[in-house]
Amino acid sequence: MPGIFVYADTVEACASLISAAYGSARGVCALTFDEKRADELGGYGADKVFLLKGDNPMQESYAKAIAALLAKEGPEVFLVGSSTTGREIAAKVAMYLDCGLVGDISSLAFEGGKTITTRYIYGGAAIQTEVLDGYAVVTVPKGKFEARKYEGKTSDVITLKVESDNRVTLKETIPLEKDSKDLGAANIVVCIGMGFDKKEDMKIAEDLGRVLGATIGCTRGIVEERHWLPAGSYIGISGTTVKPSMYISLGVSGQIQHVVGIRDSKIIVAVNSNANAPIFMAADYGIVGDMYEIIPLLTEAIRDVKV
Amino acid sequence: MSKDYAYDAIIIGAGPAGIACAYTLAKNGKSTLVIERGNTPGSKNVTGGRLYTYALDMVDEGLAAEAALERKVTHEQIIILDGNRSISIDYHDPSFNSECKSPQSYTILRAVFDEWFANKAVELGATVACGIKVDGLIEKNGQVVGVVAGEDNIYAGIVIAADGVNSLIAQKAGLISDIKPHAVGVGVKEVILLPSVTIESRFNLKKDEGASCLMLGCTEGIHGGGFLYTNRESISLGCVFVVDELAGHGRQVHDIFQELKMHPTIYPLIEGGETVEYGAHLVSEAGYREFPKKPYKDGLLVIGDSAGFVISTGYSLRGIDLAMVSGIAAARAIIAEKDPVRVGPVYMNELEKNLLMPTMKAVDGYYDILEIPRIYSSYPKLAAGLFEKLFTVDGKVPRSMKKEIRGLIKQNGLSAWQLIKDGFRGVKSI
Amino acid sequence: MAKIIACYKWVTDEADIRINSEGSIDFSKAKGKISDYDKNAIEAAMQAAQSIGASAVALTFGTAKAKLSLKDALTRGPAESFWVCSESAEKADGAATAKVLAEAVKKIGDYRLIICAEGASDTYARQVGPRIAARLDLPCITSVRGFEIQGDVITATRKLDNRTEVVKAGLPALISVLPEVNEAPIPGLKAVLDAGKKRSTEFKLQDIGLTDADVAPRTEVRDFKAYIMNRKNIIISADTNADKVKELVANLRKDGVI
Ligand SMILES: Cc1cc2nc3c(=O)[nH]c(=O)nc-3n(C[C@H](O)[C@H](O)[C@H](O)COP(=O)(O)OP(=O)(O)OC[C@H]3O[C@@H](n4cnc5c(N)ncnc54)[C@H](O)[C@@H]3O)c2cc1C
Ligand SMILES: Cc1cc2nc3c(=O)[nH]c(=O)nc-3n(C[C@H](O)[C@H](O)[C@H](O)COP(=O)(O)OP(=O)(O)OC[C@H]3O[C@@H](n4cnc5c(N)ncnc54)[C@H](O)[C@@H]3O)c2cc1C
Numbered sequence: 001m002p003g004i005f006v007y008a009d010t011v012e013a014c015a016s017l018i019s020a021a022y023g024s025a026r027g028v029c030a031l032t033f034d035e036k037r038a039d040e041l042g043g044y045g046a047d048k049v050f051l052l053k054g055d056n057p058m059q060e061s062y063a064k065a066i067a068a069l070l071a072k073e074g075p076e077v078f079l080v081g082s083s084t085t086g087r088e089i090a091a092k093v094a095m096y097l098d099c100g101l102v103g104d105i106s107s108l109a110f111e112g113g114k115t116i117t118t119r120y121i122y123g124g125a126a127i128q129t130e131v132l133d134g135y136a137v138v139t140v141p142k143g144k145f146e147a148r149k150y151e152g153k154t155s156d157v158i159t160l161k162v163e164s165d166n167r168v169t170l171k172e173t174i175p176l177e178k179d180s181k182d183l184g185a186a187n188i189v190v191c192i193g194m195g196f197d198k199k200e201d202m203k204i205a206e207d208l209g210r211v212l213g214a215t216i217g218c219t220r221g222i223v224e225e226r227h228w229l230p231a232g233s234y235i236g237i238s239g240t241t242v243k244p245s246m247y248i249s250l251g252v253s254g255q256i257q258h259v260v261g262i263r264d265s266k267i268i269v270a271v272n273s274n275a276n277a278p279i280f281m282a283a284d285y286g287i288v289g290d291m292y293e294i295i296p297l298l299t300e301a302i303r304d305v306k307v
Numbered sequence: 308m309s310k311d312y313a314y315d316a317i318i319i320g321a322g323p324a325g326i327a328c329a330y331t332l333a334k335n336g337k338s339t340l341v342i343e344r345g346n347t348p349g350s351k352n353v354t355g356g357r358l359y360t361y362a363l364d365m366v367d368e369g370l371a372a373e374a375a376l377e378r379k380v381t382h383e384q385i386i387i388l389d390g391n392r393s394i395s396i397d398y399h400d401p402s403f404n405s406e407c408k409s410p411q412s413y414t415i416l417r418a419v420f421d422e423w424f425a426n427k428a429v430e431l432g433a434t435v436a437c438g439i440k441v442d443g444l445i446e447k448n449g450q451v452v453g454v455v456a457g458e459d460n461i462y463a464g465i466v467i468a469a470d471g472v473n474s475l476i477a478q479k480a481g482l483i484s485d486i487k488p489h490a491v492g493v494g495v496k497e498v499i500l501l502p503s504v505t506i507e508s509r510f511n512l513k514k515d516e517g518a519s520c521l522m523l524g525c526t527e528g529i530h531g532g533g534f535l536y537t538n539r540e541s542i543s544l545g546c547v548f549v550v551d552e553l554a555g556h557g558r559q560v561h562d563i564f565q566e567l568k569m570h571p572t573i574y575p576l577i578e579g580g581e582t583v584e585y586g587a588h589l590v591s592e593a594g595y596r597e598f599p600k601k602p603y604k605d606g607l608l609v610i611g612d613s614a615g616f617v618i619s620t621g622y623s624l625r626g627i628d629l630a631m632v633s634g635i636a637a638a639r640a641i642i643a644e645k646d647p648v649r650v651g652p653v654y655m656n657e658l659e660k661n662l663l664m665p666t667m668k669a670v671d672g673y674y675d676i677l678e679i680p681r682i683y684s685s686y687p688k689l690a691a692g693l694f695e696k697l698f699t700v701d702g703k704v705p706r707s708m709k710k711e712i713r714g715l716i717k718q719n720g721l722s723a724w725q726l727i728k729d730g731f732r733g734v735k736s737i
Numbered sequence: 738m739a740k741i742i743a744c745y746k747w748v749t750d751e752a753d754i755r756i757n758s759e760g761s762i763d764f765s766k767a768k769g770k771i772s773d774y775d776k777n778a779i780e781a782a783m784q785a786a787q788s789i790g791a792s793a794v795a796l797t798f799g800t801a802k803a804k805l806s807l808k809d810a811l812t813r814g815p816a817e818s819f820w821v822c823s824e825s826a827e828k829a830d831g832a833a834t835a836k837v838l839a840e841a842v843k844k845i846g847d848y849r850l851i852i853c854a855e856g857a858s859d860t861y862a863r864q865v866g867p868r869i870a871a872r873l874d875l876p877c878i879t880s881v882r883g884f885e886i887q888g889d890v891i892t893a894t895r896k897l898d899n900r901t902e903v904v905k906a907g908l909p910a911l912i913s914v915l916p917e918v919n920e921a922p923i924p925g926l927k928a929v930l931d932a933g934k935k936r937s938t939e940f941k942l943q944d945i946g947l948t949d950a951d952v953a954p955r956t957e958v959r960d961f962k963a964y965i966m967n968r969k970n971i972i973i974s975a976d977t978n979a980d981k982v983k984e985l986v987a988n989l990r991k992d993g994v995i
Contacts, residue, residue, distance in 0.1 A: 058904070060879075063871070084880045084897040091864035094832065095871035100955030101831055103862045120964065121860050122751040126762055129960035136956065142898075167876035167910075171892070172903040188994075212995065224917055231896065231917075237861060238916070246994040256751065267994050268968060269985065275972075284969040285988055287981045297982040302995060305986060312930055342926065436929040456926040583755075 003027025003047070005070060007089065008081025009059055011037045015044040015147035017079045017140060022148070024110035026076065031066065033059055042155030044147055049157045056164035063089045065162035067096035077115050077132070079108075082139040094137040101137040102130050108138065123237055124260025141241060143184060176232050183233065186215035189244045189265070191235060192228075194221045195251020195272065195291060199228050204295045205250050211303045217242060219258050236261040250291050254279025271295070314340045314434075316641060317454050317463040319441045319476050321348035323627045324611025325469030326424045327366050327634030333433035334367070335642050340463070341425070341433060342456060344440035349421025353496050353588035355624055356536040356543040357519055358415045362628035365635060365661070375423035376413040377538040378517025382510065386572060388524040388533075389691035393572040401516070414517045414536040414543070415627075416498070441470070443479055444607065450648065451480065451606030465647045467608045467637055469630075472589045474613030482609055483599050489551045492531060492590040492619070495564050496545030499580035503540050509576055510537055521624075522546070524687030525567045529553055530592075533567055534624065535576065542577055544568065547590050547619070560587070590626070591617040598667065603651030608637045616663065618670050632663045685719045692718070738792040740848045743782035743815065744838050744869075745775035747799045747806035748859040756963040769802055771809055774854035774914075776921035781884075781914050782852045783814040789886050791849055792816045798837045799826045811932035812924040818937045819845055821945060825952045833952040835868030840945040842873065850891065851911040855880060866913030876906040881914045 003026040006017035011034050021028045022045040030046040032038050038051040050069065054062060066089060070078060080090040082104050094101035105117040106127070115132040132138070183189065190209040192202055202216075209216050217235045222228050235242055236258040243264035250271050252258065259282045262268060270283040271291045280286040287294055316332050318325045321343035332339045345351035357380060360371040383398040425435050445453035445460055453462035468476035472491070477483045503514075510518040522533030526548055533546035546564055553560060567573060591612060602614040610616075611630035618625040636657035644653040658664045692715040696708075716723060753767035771779075779795060786793035795810040795818040797803055803826070807818045821841050825833065842851060851873075853866035870877030878884075882901075884893035891910055895902045896917075924932075942948065971988070975981045989995045 058902075060877075063867075084895065087863050088867045088877070088879045091831070091867035092871040092877070094864065094955075095835060095868040098832065098955070101862075101864050101868075102956060103831075103864055116959070121961075122749075122754060123858065123861075125751055125754060125756065125964060127962060127964045128958055131957045131959045133957070165876070168878055168904050168906040170902055170904050174901040174903075176899055176901065238855075246989070263964075263966075267989065267992055269989070280972060281970065282966055282968060284971065284992075285985055286970075286972045287978075287985060288972060289978050289981065293978050294982060297979055298985070301982050301986045305990060305995060312927070340930075434930070434933065436926055438923065439926045439929060459926040461926060461930075 003029060003075055004077045004079060005029045005031060005073070005075040006046075006079045006081075007031040007066065007086070009033075009083050009085045010081070011040060012147065013081035013083070013086075013142055014041060016143070016145045017081060018044045018046050019148045020108060020140065020145040021045075021077075021079055026110070029073070029075065031069075033062075038157050039154070042157075043149050043153055045150050045153060046155050049155055051157050051159045052162045053159060054162045054164045056166060056170075058164075058168065058170050059085050060088045060092075061164035061166065061168065062162050063092035064096060064165060067093045069160070069162075071097060076113070076134060076136075078137045080137060080139045082141045087139055090137045090139045097135065097137075099135045099137060100130075100132055101139070102132065103139045104141050105138055105144075106141075108140065108144075120237070120260055123256040124263070125256050143243070176230065183215050183217050183235070183240045184242060186217075186242060186244050187246075188212050188214035189217050189235070189242050189247045189262075190214045191247060191249045191252055191262075192216060192218040192222055193250060193252030193272075194219060194226075195253075196222075199226070201292070202228065204292070204299070208248070208250075208295055208299045208302070211299055211306060212246075212248075214244075214246075214248070219252055249279055249283075250295060252279050253277050254282055271298075312340075312461050314338045314461070314463040316340070316465050316467060317342065317461060318467045318469050319454065320469035320471055320611075320613070321345070321421060321425050321435055321437070322352060322469060322471055322611060322630060323362075323421070323424065324613070324616075324630035324634040325467070326421065326428050327362075327631035328467055328469060328610060328638045329433040329435070329634075330366055330424075330428040330431060331635050331638030332641060333428055333431035335638070336432075337641065339428075339433040340461065341428065341435045342439050342441050342454065343425075343435065343437045346438045347418070347422050348425040348435065348437065349418040352417040352421060353494060353545075353586035354417050354627065355494075355496065355534045355545060356414050356416060356538065357412050357624075357627075358420070359412045359625060359628040361411070362631040366631055370427070371413075374413075375419050376415055377536075378414050378512070378515055380412045380414060380519045380536075381516045382512065382518035382520075384518060384520040386520060386522045387687045387690050388522055388567075388570060388572065389687045391571050392691040392695065393570070394690055395572070401513075412519070414519070414538050416538055416541070416543075441476065444476065446606075449605060451604065465606055465608065465641055465650060467610055467634075468613045469610050469634065470613050472591050472612040472617075474609065476607075477599070477602075477609045477613050480604055480607055480609075482601060482604060482607075483613075483615075489549060490592055492547040492549050492592045493553065493560060493587060494545055494547040494590045495560050495587045496543055496585070497564075497568075497582045498538075498584035499542045499544060499577050499582050500540060501542060501577070501580040505579070506537050506540070506542065512537065522567070522573075524691075525563075525570070527556065527558065527563055529556055529563075535573070541583070542580065544573070544577060547592075547624070549592055550589075590619065590624070591615050592619050601651070603654055605651075606647040608640070608651065608654050610634050610637045616667065618667070629663060629666075632661055633658065636661055636663065685721050688719045689715055689721065738790075738847075740845065741782045741786045741789075741791050741793045741850045741852065742796050742842055742845060742848050743775070743779040743793060744796050744851065744853045744865070745779060745806070745810060746772045746834075746857040746859075747797060747803040748772045748857055751859065756965075760963045760965055762961070762963050769805055771806055772854065772857040772859065774856065774858060774916050776813065777916045777918055778852045778854040778914055779810060779813045779815060780919045780921040781912075782850075784919065785850055785852070785884075785886055789849065794819060794845065796838060796841055796845065797821070798823070798829070798834055798841070800824050807937045808932050811935045811937070812929050813921070814924075814928065815935075817935055819940065820937060821940045821942070823942050823949075823952070825942070825949055828954055828958075829952060830954040830956050831862050831864035831868055832955040835865050835872060837942070837945070837947060837952060838865065839869045839872040840947055841940060842869070844940065844945045849908045850886070851875070851909075853911065853913045855913050855915055863913075866911060870911040873911070876910040878904055878906060878910065878912045881912045882917050884912060884914075884918070 004021040008014040247265035315337040363371040520535040530549040602609040610633040616629040640654035755763040782793040856863040
């Protein structure tokens with residue numbers, strides 16, 4: 001059955017890809033390793049579900065098997081959820097099938113027989129539109145499309161035993177600290193920049209975050225250079241993309257690699273002492289001034305309106 | 308895996324002084340290493356942007372003709388500013404310096420020019436190592452024998468300090484003392500992008516023609532002045548202030564400069580342009596009288612800004628050409644005298660021969676005029692006031708010019724005696 | 738001596754690109770640089786080579802412009818560099834780039850480990866590493882934030898979205914590294930001087946057995962334009978900080994976000 005094949009390493013991500021593909025009026029076929037929840041995918045619009053079974057805990061190890069399945073089924077497009085695992089599978093599959101791959105798209109459309117994608121390049125300074133004619137792999141960032149349930153829709157689940165490549169073996173898995181997980185889904189984000197002098201100073205930002213019910217994020221240097229916040233807290237092209245209703249940056253200069261991760265925010269607020277900081281060009285509201293004075297005032301003012 | 312390196316000469320700094328020296332040495336078969344801390348030559352430089360091209364032809368005949376230059380200067384302007392008023396003087400000569408092969412000066416962008424110039428030296432066999440800062444000198448029995456950069460020591464027959472104003476190397480060698488606030492200016496500059504057609508129409512230029520423009524009265528009375536140079540597709544705008552006066556003034560250089568940009572005479576020239584570069588740099592304001600007694604020691608020669616070869620007269624600022632000329636002098640001395648202990652006096656002799664020292668001495672008197680504080684505020688006011696009276700027609704009976712002038716002198720807090728004194732000082736120093 | 742091959746890309750420095758008012762992009766003033774992440778890949782190769790007594794080499798695929806990169810790459814320590822020079826690199830996508838690099842790796846031969854960065858700083862497509870592994874049929878470890886080689890086995894720590902993994906693979910293998918894998922040092926003077934004496938080998942496509950048709954991109958770029966921000970850009974300009982904050986809060990309430 002041709003049409004669009006989708007794969008993601010979680011059922012939620014997979015469901016959102018199915019919804020993205022559903023509108024194309026082509027058949028949608030989902031691949032999953034999740035034995036328990038494979039039958040849920042039909043409810044999101046999958047016409048067919050392949051439940052892949054193997055013994056290797058690393059889904060990456062099945063790239064060749066997935067490529068073989070696709071080669072046999074002959075889909076037009078393979079949509080992959082953009083996780084570390086998904087990206088690796090996508091790239092390998094694209095190579096085995098000798099086809100194009102567009103990674104981390106920011107928009108996706110199906111026009112006639114073609115797939116049209118856009119994605120950021122040059123750290124987010126530019127946007128590139130690509131046309132994929134037939135056979136191609138596309139990776140889609142988490143949360144790009146909303147999953148939709150279709151009442152009463154179900155699909156067959158076909159179980160398929162797949163071969164893994166066991167040359168890479170998993171020795172240990174360490175979960176990441178909890179608090180960095182939900183940044184991408186946060187409704188309000190307070191972002192800490194390198195403008196903070198000392199680790200203790202972050203307290204004023206955390207106080208602001210508390211009255212707003214916000215999740216704390218930061219720029220790369222806060223994680224990579226200063227190690228003040230756990231990995232996974234930084235926002236930007238090499239970190240998390242956020243899409244809150246409000247994002248407030250504190251002492252963030254607004255380099256493109258960071259800004260690209262906040263563009264989906266509804267309202268962007270920036271506090272920076274340098275009037276020429278590029279963050280102001282990316283912001284809806286800007287306050288030029290010393291954040292050490294402004295943040296406590298803002299915390300107070302918000303507390304006042306909240307009560 | 309590193310080998311030991313040894314060169315005939317190591318030059319610290321790939322500015323015009325260092326490269327002119329390297330070019331000449333390499334052309335004469337000397338193994339030459341230039342060490343530059345910027346990632347490319349010129350990347351760290353802030354300069355106004357006018358080069359007197361005779362110096363390039365002195366480095367090598369015909370070099371000016373192929374150099375990476377912007378526009379030939381055919382318009383020399385002086386603008387006197389006072390408040391919102393201004394007086395502009397424009398000297399235009401389309402064939403400026405026609406008796407020479409190349410016009411006398413061009414505007415340049417240092418990032419482009421320095422890189423081109425350095426590549427020329429590389430073509431002749433010099434090695435240019437960028438992104439490396441020299442931290443100090445290696446001395447043996449009082450003689451400089453090499454340089455230290457990070458963890459690396461590299462040796463050479465002779466070392467040339469071309470590291471620019473406030474030279475760390477010359478200080479470490481004990482040849483100059485730390486900077487004196489009255490003898491140094493701080494320059495700020497922006498490069499503002501504009502289409503070439505816009506530049507040509509605003510400055511009344513033909514294609515390839517350029518304007519150089521110096522401004523007085525834009526420094527809030529602080530000893531200094533402004534400059535504006537037209538490049539092909541950008542304008543270099545900046546000003547220079549003397550450091551110690553600035554300290555007492557209580558205002559930020561940046562703010563004064565922003566006001567200059569917004570001046571009703573200046574703003575239309577840069578309107579709509581986009582600032583793509585902002586930089587600040589020191590300028591030596593000392594002249595001959597602060598020149599180090601000995602710009603050399605055993606195994607070390609000091610050239611360019613490091614030695615203080617700058618002439619800053621208010622109507623012109625020359626440093627790039629002098630830097631090159633001193634670099635050539637050093638190279639010629641090294642070629643003529645093999646002994647690093649005896650090369651210093653030969654260098655001094657070359658500086659005399661190629662007229663650099665005589666030039667420095669000749670313009671020394673200018674500094675007397677430039678030290679008169681009134682030049683930077685009262686006189687621009689006086690001049691602007693005078694022109695205002697001249698051009699005002701209000702239907703009343705005009706007052707006599709003499710009375711007007713006397714009134715203006717008083718109004719500007721000047722006395723006739725001061726005027727005479729300053730005038731005399733001016734005449735004497737010329 | 739066995740080799741550790743670091744792949745790098747010579748990219749346009751995004752800091753130099755200019756956005757024209759109508760949204761087109763001006764590259765005329767832009768300089769090239771080694772993609773930032775690739776500096777970490779090269780340094781990773783240096784450390785790996787040292788730990789197992791191999792020789793680190795650098796490999797790039799680029800147009801004639803990439804010639805400028807060779808010395809820069811060598812300055813960072815590799816013993817020699819290889820450059821597949823073809824104008825097709827200008828339009829090459831991940832498919833083409835991976836093919837070229839994989840074939841060049843075969844040509845270089847005698848390798849223990851290939852190291853790529855996760856993505857290049859211009860396109861950040863994050864596909865070349867695993868594609869090369871697929872083509873060469875090598876074990877592949879992506880998103881590596883630390884690794885160690887003992888004998889013929891590499892142990893790597895991978896960063897995933899919600900966890901870290903420790904994995905093992907036998908050599909030869911390919912890894913793609915994150916910038917946090919190391920801190921790429923700024924080269925010193927002797928390193929710069931040494932670079933001038935090292936060997937660089939240039940390949941043409943036919944030298945590695947490929948034709949222009951093999952490296953035709955698999956995706957078609959239809960359009961390429963500057964990202965134009967569409968924001969209110971209101972700078973709140975009250976006299977005191979307290980007033981600024983008050984005005985901001987009023988605006989945010991109006992917008993319904995607090
Ligand atoms: C290939 C590549 C990928 C990258 N990926 C990412 C990424 O994913 N995410 C990311 O964040 N970065 C990334 N970066 C780094 C990015 O380019 C910037 O360096 C980084 O975002 C800057 O962080 P910052 O704004 O916190 O710090 P800075 O640029 O140092 O800015 C600090 C700001 O604080 C202001 N400030 C200082 N004191 C005060 C005060 N008292 N009150 C108010 N304001 C003050 C200053 O004016 C300044 O603007 C990447 C870089 C590269 C090259
Ligand atoms: C605002 C301003 C406007 C000016 N306008 C003009 C003008 O229009 N025309 C004119 O002729 N002159 C002008 N000048 C003066 C002119 O710029 C200098 O005289 C000239 O650049 C001196 O050349 P140089 O080679 O001696 O030094 P520089 O050009 O300063 O070069 C020194 C080089 O050494 C490098 N360096 C320094 N320390 C080290 C180290 N430790 N290790 C390695 N490298 C090092 C620096 O990065 C630099 O590249 C202006 C100066 C300023 C500040």
